[in-house]
Amino acid sequence: MITVIHVRNSNYPGGVETTLLGWVKEANREAFNHRLFIFAEPKGVHLRSARVMRDQGLDSEVLPWGVYKNLFGAVKQLVGEIRRSPNPIVHSHDTRADVVGLLAARITNAPFVISNHAWHAVGFKRWLLEFIRAQVMRFADYVINVSEDTHKETVRRGIDPAKSITIYSGIDLSVFLDAPDKSSARASLGIDPGDFVIGDIARLWPEKAIDKLLDATSLLLEKHPNVKTLIVGDGPLEQELVDYAKARGLESHVRFLGFREDVANLLSAFDVFALPSSAEGTPMVIYSAMAMALPIVASACSGVAEVLEDKRTALLCPPADATAIAAAISSIIQDPDLGSRLGAEAKQVVFQNYSAEQAIRKLEDLYRRLAHAG
Known part of the structure; x- marks a missing residue:
C-alpha cells in the first residue's frame, strides 16, 4: 500500500x-x-x-x-x-x-x-x-x-x-450522466423559461476577470434584453463585484449565487458557459461544461487553448476582453445551431480524453x- x-x-x-x-x-x-x-x-x-x-x-x-x-x-x-x-x-x-x-x-x-x-x-x-x-x-x-x-x-x-x-x-465524468434537465434546473433557481442564461463558476479572484463578464453582460443587454448572468462561487472580491454590478445597473440581470456544491444542476440551467479569465491553468469547470455539452465562450489562455479548439469545441477570445466575449455570446444567441454543434463536439472530446x-x-x-x- x-x-x-x-x-x-x-x-x-x-x-x-x-x-x-x-x-x-x-x-x-x-x-x-x-x-x-x-x-x-x-x-x-x-x-x-x-x-x-x-x-x-x-x-x-x-x-x-x-x-x-x-x-x-x-x-x-x-x-x-x-x-x-x-x-x-x-x-x-x-x-x-x-x-x-x-x-x-x-x-x-x-x-x-x-x-x-x-x-x-x-x-x-x-x-x-x-x-x-x-x-x-x-x-x-x-x-x-x-x-x-x-x-x-x-x-x-x-x-x-x-x-x-x-x-x-x-x-469525474459520472457526475454529469444523471444531471437534471434544463427546465427543472431553471425552476430550482427561479429562472424564467424565456431567459438566455450566461453562467460562470469560479473563485472570485482577480485573475478570473468576473468584472469583464459583467461588462459583457451590459453590452449584450443592448441587443438581447432577456440575458441573465449567474455568477457561482465566492472569494475575496465578492462584495466588490456585487457593488460593481449595482453601479452598472445590472441588479435585475445578474445574480451572485455564492458557493454551491450542485455543479451539474447549475450547469444544466445555463445556455452558455463563459470563462473571461485574464490567466488560467486548465480550470476544472471547463471540463464540466464540456461534459454537459454546453457551448463555451472562453479566454484563449494557457491550458484553456490546449483543451478547447476555437470554432470546433468553443469560441475563444482574447483574455479578459469584454467586447469579444459579448460578441461571441451574441453569435450563439443568434445561431442556436452553432451552440449545439460546439457543445456536442466538446462533450465528445472530454469523454475521450479528459x-x-x-x-x-x-x-x-x-x-x-x-x-x-x-
Whole structure:
C-alpha cells in the first residue's frame, strides 16, 4: 500500500478540490490510500473545504496554522503522519503546502511531488508566492503541470525539464450522466423559461476577470434584453463585484449565487458557459461544461487553448476582453445551431480524453516509480 499525503491551503473549495475528488474516486484503493491535510485558518474558513472533501469520501485532516502562521507546528504534525504511513509520498498543491510539504518530506526522506495548476501572478503578493514556489520546485522529485503551457513556464523558471511533466487533471465524468434537465434546473433557481442564461463558476479572484463578464453582460443587454448572468462561487472580491454590478445597473440581470456544491444542476440551467479569465491553468469547470455539452465562450489562455479548439469545441477570445466575449455570446444567441454543434463536439472530446480515470492511472504510475526508487 502506498499512502499519498496531499497538502493544500483550501479556504474556498474550487477546481483543485474537484480534481482531488475525481482522482480519489477513480484510484486503485487496493494499492493507494489518499489523505488530505488542510491548513487551519482564522474564523474557521477552512472547515467548509474539509467538510466537503470528507462528505465526498476523501479522508481530510487539519494542520495548525492560523493567524500566527505556525510553520513549526504544521511541519511537526505532517512529519508524524508521514512516519505513521506505509510507503508515504507527499503531494502538495500550492505555495504554503509546498514549503511545509518539502520540509516534512526532507525530514522523513519521503518522495515529494508538486502539482502546478497555473502561473498567473496578479500583484506583488502573488508574484512573491510564485517566486517562492519556483524555488521549492527545484527540490521536488517531480513537478506535475496541468498543461503544456504551464510546463513550459515551469522550465523557463529554472526547473529541470526532466523533473517537469504534464498530466491533464481530468474530471469525474459520472457526475454529469444523471444531471437534471434544463427546465427543472431553471425552476430550482427561479429562472424564467424565456431567459438566455450566461453562467460562470469560479473563485472570485482577480485573475478570473468576473468584472469583464459583467461588462459583457451590459453590452449584450443592448441587443438581447432577456440575458441573465449567474455568477457561482465566492472569494475575496465578492462584495466588490456585487457593488460593481449595482453601479452598472445590472441588479435585475445578474445574480451572485455564492458557493454551491450542485455543479451539474447549475450547469444544466445555463445556455452558455463563459470563462473571461485574464490567466488560467486548465480550470476544472471547463471540463464540466464540456461534459454537459454546453457551448463555451472562453479566454484563449494557457491550458484553456490546449483543451478547447476555437470554432470546433468553443469560441475563444482574447483574455479578459469584454467586447469579444459579448460578441461571441451574441453569435450563439443568434445561431442556436452553432451552440449545439460546439457543445456536442466538446462533450465528445472530454469523454475521450479528459477523464479522472485517465489522469489517476498516469499519477499512479508516477507514484509507483517514486515508491520503488525509495
